[in-house]
Amino acid sequence: MSMTATAGRAHADPHHIGVVIEHPGPAPKRIVTAYGFWVFLLSDIVMFSCFFAAYAVLVDQTAGGPRGSEIFEQRNVAIETVCLLLSSFTCGMAGIAADVRNRFWFYLGMAVTCLLGLIFLVIEFREFADLVARGYGPSRSAFLTAFFSLVGCHGLHVSAGVLWLLTMMAQVFAKGFRADILRRMMCFALFWHALDIIWVGVFSVVYLLGSGV
Amino acid sequence: MLGKLDWSAIPLDQPIPLIAGAVVLVAILGVLGWVVVKGHLPYLWHEWITSVDHKRIGVMYILLASVMLLRGGSDAIMMRIQQAVAYQSQGYLPPEHYNQIFSAHGTIMIFFVAMPFVIGLMNLIVPLQLGVRDVAFPTLNSVGFWLTATGALLVNLSLVIGEFARTGWLAFPPLSELSYSPGVGVDYYAWSLQISGVGTLVAGINLVTTVLKLRTKGMNYLRMPMFCWTTLASNLLIVAAFPILTATLAMLLLDRYLGFHFFTNEAGGNVMMFMNLIWAWGHPEVYILVLPAFGIFSEVVSTFSGKALFGYRSMVLATMAICVISFMVWLHHFFTMGAGPDVNAIFGIASMIIAVPTGVKIYNWLFTMYGGRIRFATPMLWAVGFMVTFIIGGLTGVLVAVPPADFMLHNSMFLVAHFHNVIIGGVLFGAFAGFEYWFPKAFGFRLDERWGKLAFWFTFLGFYVTFVPLYVAGMLGMTRRMQHYDVAAWRPWMLVAAAGMAVLTIGVICQIMQLVVSIRNREALRDRTGDPWDGRSLEWATSSPPPVFNFAFDPDVRGEDAYWDMKAHAQQQSLEHDLPEYHDIEMPRNSPTGFVCAFFATIMGFALIWHIWWMVILGGIGAVATFVVFAWRDHDEYVIPAGEVAAIDRVNIEERRNLVSMAGAV
Numbered sequence: 001m002s003m004t005a006t007a008g009r010a011h012a013d014p015h016h017i018g019v020v021i022e023h024p025g026p027a028p029k030r031i032v033t034a035y036g037f038w039v040f041l042l043s044d045i046v047m048f049s050c051f052f053a054a055y056a057v058l059v060d061q062t063a064g065g066p067r068g069s070e071i072f073e074q075r076n077v078a079i080e081t082v083c084l085l086l087s088s089f090t091c092g093m094a095g096i097a098a099d100v101r102n103r104f105w106f107y108l109g110m111a112v113t114c115l116l117g118l119i120f121l122v123i124e125f126r127e128f129a130d131l132v133a134r135g136y137g138p139s140r141s142a143f144l145t146a147f148f149s150l151v152g153c154h155g156l157h158v159s160a161g162v163l164w165l166l167t168m169m170a171q172v173f174a175k176g177f178r179a180d181i182l183r184r185m186m187c188f189a190l191f192w193h194a195l196d197i198i199w200v201g202v203f204s205v206v207y208l209l210g211s212g213v
Numbered sequence: 214m215l216g217k218l219d220w221s222a223i224p225l226d227q228p229i230p231l232i233a234g235a236v237v238l239v240a241i242l243g244v245l246g247w248v249v250v251k252g253h254l255p256y257l258w259h260e261w262i263t264s265v266d267h268k269r270i271g272v273m274y275i276l277l278a279s280v281m282l283l284r285g286g287s288d289a290i291m292m293r294i295q296q297a298v299a300y301q302s303q304g305y306l307p308p309e310h311y312n313q314i315f316s317a318h319g320t321i322m323i324f325f326v327a328m329p330f331v332i333g334l335m336n337l338i339v340p341l342q343l344g345v346r347d348v349a350f351p352t353l354n355s356v357g358f359w360l361t362a363t364g365a366l367l368v369n370l371s372l373v374i375g376e377f378a379r380t381g382w383l384a385f386p387p388l389s390e391l392s393y394s395p396g397v398g399v400d401y402y403a404w405s406l407q408i409s410g411v412g413t414l415v416a417g418i419n420l421v422t423t424v425l426k427l428r429t430k431g432m433n434y435l436r437m438p439m440f441c442w443t444t445l446a447s448n449l450l451i452v453a454a455f456p457i458l459t460a461t462l463a464m465l466l467l468d469r470y471l472g473f474h475f476f477t478n479e480a481g482g483n484v485m486m487f488m489n490l491i492w493a494w495g496h497p498e499v500y501i502l503v504l505p506a507f508g509i510f511s512e513v514v515s516t517f518s519g520k521a522l523f524g525y526r527s528m529v530l531a532t533m534a535i536c537v538i539s540f541m542v543w544l545h546h547f548f549t550m551g552a553g554p555d556v557n558a559i560f561g562i563a564s565m566i567i568a569v570p571t572g573v574k575i576y577n578w579l580f581t582m583y584g585g586r587i588r589f590a591t592p593m594l595w596a597v598g599f600m601v602t603f604i605i606g607g608l609t610g611v612l613v614a615v616p617p618a619d620f621m622l623h624n625s626m627f628l629v630a631h632f633h634n635v636i637i638g639g640v641l642f643g644a645f646a647g648f649e650y651w652f653p654k655a656f657g658f659r660l661d662e663r664w665g666k667l668a669f670w671f672t673f674l675g676f677y678v679t680f681v682p683l684y685v686a687g688m689l690g691m692t693r694r695m696q697h698y699d700v701a702a703w704r705p706w707m708l709v710a711a712a713g714m715a716v717l718t719i720g721v722i723c724q725i726m727q728l729v730v731s732i733r734n735r736e737a738l739r740d741r742t743g744d745p746w747d748g749r750s751l752e753w754a755t756s757s758p759p760p761v762f763n764f765a766f767d768p769d770v771r772g773e774d775a776y777w778d779m780k781a782h783a784q785q786q787s788l789e790h791d792l793p794e795y796h797d798i799e800m801p802r803n804s805p806t807g808f809v810c811a812f813f814a815t816i817m818g819f820a821l822i823w824h825i826w827w828m829v830i831l832g833g834i835g836a837v838a839t840f841v842v843f844a845w846r847d848h849d850e851y852v853i854p855a856g857e858v859a860a861i862d863r864v865n866i867e868e869r870r871n872l873v874s875m876a877g878a879v
Contacts, residue, residue, distance in 0.1 A: 025430035025767060032349050037421040037597060043414060043456045050460035050490060054475060063474075087531070121796025139472035142481030149475075167841055170789075 030183055037187040041194045044157075048198050051150040052205060059210070061142035068147070068210030071136060076127060077207045080120050081199065082116035084158075088196045095189045101177045110169050113192070117162045126157050147206065156204055157195050164188055216824035217397065222375045227310065233287075234373035263803040265351035266761055267336050272360050272655055274333025275648065277362055281325040284369065286721060288318035290714055292526070293679070299697035300704045310506065311696040312379035313398065317368065319382025320402060323498070324409060325365040327636065330644040331505040332361075334414050335444045338651055339420060341752035341759060342438045344429030344768035344775070347801060349422035350415075352843065355807030357415035357863035363811045364409025367818050371401040375822070378402040381694065383466065386476035386487050391469045399469065400822040403462045408818050409597040410459050417451030420444055429751075431770035435529070438750040439522055442529050443508030446536040447501050453540070454497035461490040488550060492543040500539040503635070504532060506643025507574055510596045513646050514578045516746050517593035518585030521774055524577040530568035531577075538567045548619045564614035568607055575600060590746070595646035598673045599638055606634030627687025630680045637676055643722075645672075653745045657757045658738040664727035672720030679713030681707035706809075738789035741868045749777040756865040762798045762853060765862035793861040799850045806843040810836050 027035070059068070093110030128148065131137065165209035167190050171181050224230050248254055261269055293315055295304045306314065340348055347631040348354050378398040380389045389399045424445045428437070437445075465487070468472040474482040515522040522528060544552060544560040552560075578600060587593065609631040613619045622628055645668075653659045686706040691698065731738055744753040751768055752759075754776045772778050817832025819825075 021433070022431055023428055023770075025429065026345055027426040032422060032426045034416055035426050039418045039421050039452055040414075043418065043452045046453055047460045050457055050464075053490075054460075054486060055462065057483055057486050058475070058481060061474075061483070063480040091414035108291055122606065131428045138467075139474065140480070142474040142477075142483065145467070145473040145475055145480075145482075149464065149473065163837075167844065174845075180849070 012112070023199045029179075030186070033183045034186055034190070037190055039041045041190060044194070045198070047158070048153065048201075049151075051146070051153055052201065055146040055206065058142040058146040063141035063143075065141040065144060066136055072133060072207050073127070074207070074211060075201065076123050080123050083120040083123075083202055084196055084199050087113045087120070088193055090116065091189055091192045095185060098172070098177060098182060098185045103172070106172060107169065110165055114162055114165050114169075115182055117158055117165070117171045121155060121162070124151065142158070151202060151206065154195065154198055157198075161188075161192055161195060164191070214826075216820070216826070218374075218823040218825065220395075223373060224376075227308055229291075229306075230372045234638075237369070237372075259803065262808050263355075263805045265347075265355050265801050265804055265807075267340050267348045267351065267354060268655065268745050268759065270354050271333045271335075273339025274329040274336060274358055274361070277358075278326050278328075278330035278333060278644075281321055281329070281365055283721075285318055285321040285326055287716075287750075288321070290294075290718065292318065292713040293707075293711045294790070296695065296698075296707045299695075300701075300707070301699050302697060304697055306696070308696045309379060311374075312694070313377045316378045316381055316384075316398075316402070320378075320406070321365075321368060322636075323382065323502075324406060325361070325368065327502045327644070327784075328409075328413060329361055329365075331447070331502060331640070334509065334644065334647045334651065335420055335447070335505055336416070338752055339441055339444050340423060340427075341654070341755065341763060342750050343424065343427060343432055344422070344751045344754075344764060344770065345427045346763050346798070348419050349427055350419050350660065351801040352804045352806055352849075353415050353590060353714060354419050354808055357412040357419065357807075359807040359811030360412030360415070360814055361409045363815045363818065364405040364412070366815060367401060367405035367408070367822070370819070371398065375401065378661070383491050384490075386465065386468070386484050387478050389465060389469075390476075390477055396820050399465075403466050403469075404818045404821050407459065407462055407466075408814050410455055410462075413451060413460075414455045417448040417455065420448040420451055420464070424448070429768050429770060432598075432775075435526070436770055436773050437526055438508075439511035439525070439532075440505070440508035440714065440750075441548050442532050443504040443511075446532045447504040448538060450497045450501045450539065451502070454494045454501065457490060457494040460496075461494065462488065464490075485550065488547050488738045489543070491660045492546045493540070495546065496543040497539045499632075499636070500535055502640045504535065506599075506640050506647075507532070509643045509647040510599060511574075511579060513592045513596045513650050514581050515774075516583045516650075516748050517588045517590060517596075519588075519747070520585040521580055521749070521777075522577065523580035523583075524573075527573055528577050529854055531573040534570040535567060538563065538570075542567055545614055545619070545626065548616045549623045554616075561614050561616045561619075565611055568611050568614075571607060572736070577684075591660070591662055591669060592646045592650035592746075594666060594669045595642045595649065596689060598669065599642040599646070602638030602642065602673075602676065606631060606638050609634060622687060623694065624693055624733075625687040626691045626693055629693045630683035630687060633680050633683075637680075650746070653740040653751070654743075654752055654757050654759070656735075657740055658731065658735040659740055659745055661727050661731045661734065661738070664723055664730055668720050668723035668727055670720075671716055671723055675713050675716030675718075675720050677713070679710050682710040682713070686710075742871075743865060743869065744776075744780075749774040751775050754779060756861075756868070758859045760858075762800055762858065765795060765798075765858050766793065795855040795862065797855050798853045798855060798858055802849055802851050804843065804849075806839055810839045813839060855859060 015066060059096075090109050090112040091110075095104050097103075097105035097109055131144075136144055138145045165188065168181075168185055171184070175181055248257060250297070261273065264270065291306065292311070295306045295311060298304045299306075304311075321551060336348065336354065340346070368377070375397040376388070378384055378394070378401065380399060380402070384399055384402055387393055392505060424437070424441055463472070464475040468475050468477060474480040476482050476484050476487045478484070511522055511528060542560055542564045544556065545564045548557050548561070578596070589597075609627070613622050613631060648661055649665055664818070683706070686703050688704050689700075689706075691700070691703045740757045743756040743759075746753070751764075751770075755764055768775065813832045813835035815832075815870060817829055817836065820828030820832055
């Protein structure tokens with residue numbers, strides 16, 4: 001059955017400007033996948049925004065415990081930030097390498113990204129361990145609760161990202177640059193860059209604003 | 214080894230949950246036994262459990278919702294009986310049990326009845342209306358369904374292993390904190406919602422992407438059927454609101470499990486932050502539920518009036534306005550909690566403004582009916598019943614949106630009556646209308662009209678007899694969630710409400726009878742044309758039930774009411790086209806990923822509730838490994854050869870030609 005309708009083309013030109021824009025049909029898979037992943041990232045950012053809001057509400061509730069300025073070490077945070085920003089660059093390099101099907105540069109870019117991510121995680125973990133050892137764990141005060149949750153939530157995302165990165169390398173190693181694997185690689189890159197953007201928020205709201213007071 | 218779990222978790226001294234649990238267990242074992250003995254297991258596994266077909270997944274969502282409706286309904290019956298008898302006495306339900314029942318009732322009805330019902334209908338119909346073969350991410354769709362089922366399973370497990378929350382359906386702290394609720398009830402609540410919330414988010418992302426990126430050729434935004442628009446709005450709200458619920462419950466869980474201080478009374482925690490966060494999700498949630506229902510009514514009213522929807526564009530605008538404003542009214546849920554007059558005034562006004570687009574919709578439906586040739590089939594009855602009922606619910610809503618009035622009515626039975634008025638009258642009536650309307654599309658035969666109409670009238674009248682008394686009791690000062698009371702003036706109204714519950718129950722029985730009778734008479738009720746209601750949108754352009762690929766060709770849409778135009782055209786042309794050339798169709802392959810992932814999620818959720826840490830790790834690794842295995846597979850599509858497509862499609866064309874020639878003869 002030929003599925004054609006004939007109601008005239010009046011409605012394809014809703015504003016009567018003489019330009020008829022017909023919807024061309026379903027988008028290609030690459031677009032659909034990336035679009036869906038963008039929508040997921042937006043939802044993830046909404047979740048982070050709740051933790052940011054909670055931090056803003058609870059930042060002054062120190063309950064006799066330390067304030068941010070007493071526990072933040074700017075040198076560590078600077079190194080963390082450099083690691084993440086550089087890793088975004090190397091992740092971009094890996095993405096380009098995947099697009100041109102260059103295995104060497106792909107593995108190199110991903111390996112460096114992984115390494116920088118791990119350095120970030122080690123520094124963050126040591127910061128957390130140090131605070132807990134000094135008695136400033138998340139149960140000490142509502143401020144520390146919010147701090148550990150917000151920064152820790154980002155850290156968990158980075159950890160998940162590192163695991164995903166390793167499976168991406170394994171997939172390329174085993175299957176090559178197949179179309180579906182390239183689509184996943186694109187999603188991974190979006191995820192990694194989004195974590196960077198959230199880190200910029202964490203860096204500004206938590207560490208920069210916090211250490212000034 | 215087993216964390217907090219031991220034999221004391223089984224409530225051996227409480228007959229009601231034990232008997233209920235035993236009945237459910239026997240029913241499940243009976244069904245499973247029948248399936249295995251009759252040899253249906255392979256069919257069930259290949260055609261349903263591992264299916265990634267949006268139609269099958271939609272049907273499974275609706276099945277889950279229907280079963281849970283019976284569970285939530287049983288809770289409602291128990292509460293109504295309790296309040297009918299507990300005048301100057303303890304009634305038959307002890308307080309701690311009664312508190313679990315109203316908490317479970319709310320949780321189940323919202324998360325495991327209303328949500329899966331509307332998500333199921335959207336899944337089933339939206340790809341068909343858009344003229345496409347499946348949703349954007351078919352396997353994730355299956356994952357989303359099975360995670361929702363996991364949540365439902367965990368809630369029901371709490372009936373016999375441990376206990377459910379006694380904190381109400383939103384578990385407000387500090388009551389829900391560890392110091393006041395040390396049992397596993399709140400953990401059951403929070404983990405089942407966390408797991409099913411992931412499922413809902415997946416469904417939301419999937420449907421947003423489907424509507425925005427997968428429409429067929431010529432399906433411009435302003436040619437989409439209204440149901441697709443409301444689906445888009447509802448799923449945008451899911452994507453924007455459900456992460457808030459996830460974050461809020463995560464904070465509550467951190468408080469309970471690791472001694473954090475988000476919402477505690479000590480160390481600077483802030484209880485009001487919970488109220489704000491939970492309602493920033495909670496208010497959009499009611500529009501997530503009711504917008505798809507509005508879409509269903511638009512389709513039903515237009516079809517059964519034989520007219521195009523009146524004011525299509527104002528309807529689109531109203532839908533998107535509700536989508537945006539629904540995020541600006543959350544504070545009206547706690548006017549009494551100290552925000553002050555300025556803030557209350559702003560949120561009160563915003564809450565009244567949101568009634569405006571809703572009013573636009575009501576007028577559009579009325580004007581669609583005006584001058585139309587109306588057929589009062591069962592779906593149309595539900596739609597008209599909805600309009601009457603929802604207006605009353607909307608008006609009482611505008612009343613409690615006025616802060617001074619709200620100070621009198623907050624947390625009273627009036628409020629209970631109000632939100633049941635909009636949720637039953639709006640969402641549930643919509644779900645039933647959609648169920649009656651699209652059942653022939655899903656299964657290939659119509660539902661029995663006589664039983665359907667009986668079900669409508671009993672439910673409609675039962676609703677009023679049950680909930681009007683609650684409005685009155687609220688006016689008389691009765692607060693919600695009372696296990697017993699001593700005020701004589703409330704008693705008669707509670708007795709009437711209990712009688713109303715009996716009428717509602719008859720409605721449910723009629724609905725079940727309708728299904729039984731229709732299945733028995735399915736040959737007589739068979740829909741051979743694929744278009745039993747003289748429909749207007751593309752889902753009626755394919756056979757009932759549709760082939761797995763939905764459409765042999767991508768439909769080419771040239772205007773609103775795409776299928777109506779095709780029919781008009783076909784009558785003029787007498788369908789004289791030659792048979793077209795068919796092509797191979799690629800479809801996504803079935804996958805057990807969703808089921809296996811949910812299996813591990815169930816293990817993980819249960820272990821988290823009972824603090825069985827080794828099992829948590831096991832379940833977590835299993836769930837992640839499932840996804841890695843899924844990512845590893847080499848073939849995710851299979852091909853339906855052109856010959857097979859042609860064979861399936863020709864039958865459909867033949868039936869349709871008969872329909873057109875018969876219509877031409879008249």
